[in-house]
Amino acid sequence: MDKIFQCGVKRRRSLFIIILLVILLLSIYILNKYMYSYRENYTLKPNEVFAEPVEVKGAPGVGIPTKLYFQMSELADIYVFDEQTYWKYYNKADFPESYYDDAVAFQRSAKKIEVEMSTTPGVLYVVVKMPSEEKMTAPSASASLYVEYKPLEPFLYMLTLLDAILIPLLLLRVYVLGKKTKVLRMQLSLDLDSLSDEDRVR
Structure with a gap:
């Protein structure tokens, strides 16, 4: 028993x-x-430069997966900068379908850019430059920024x-x-x- x-x-x-x-x-x-997660929407005019510091939170020295999604009615030129590396620039003509190095990874579809970074805590700066007015099919373009923290x-x-x-x-x-x-x-x-x-x- x-x-x-x-x-x-x-x-x-x-x-x-x-x-x-x-x-x-x-x-x-x-x-x-x-x-x-954190979401904020922005509307950009032609040739307007948008710069927004994005704070990356977490324990010191720990890499944090951070994703930024740019949803645009027109695919814009993009700059990406973070404290650990340097300015990176891709215009819409040269923007690769995908790109990866030690600091940043890019994935591009028709009207969406996904930027994924694993970085130590600090401030990530993103600058988006909209195409000039004559290159655009509409008088204004909309862009939304979605930042995702996943500690x-x-x-x-x-x-x-x-x-x-x-x-x-x-x-x-x-x-x-x-x-x-x-x-x-x-x-x-x-x-x-x-x-x-x-x-x-x-």
């Missing part, structure tokens, strides 16, 4: 750890996705990897303990059947 009880306790403990790991992963995912992203990746390793092992443990409990119950039942009436009374 003691062995059956111990198996049941171990099985319940394993199931509790699985549920805890899943809840922890979902909690970090939700916090990372919805609680660390929990490294923990999310680590926890996902940990869950991917531990959950299958814990499920296997639950399965094995369930089988073991079943075998022990069958043995106990057989032992009880083999006992005499006098022994059962005892």
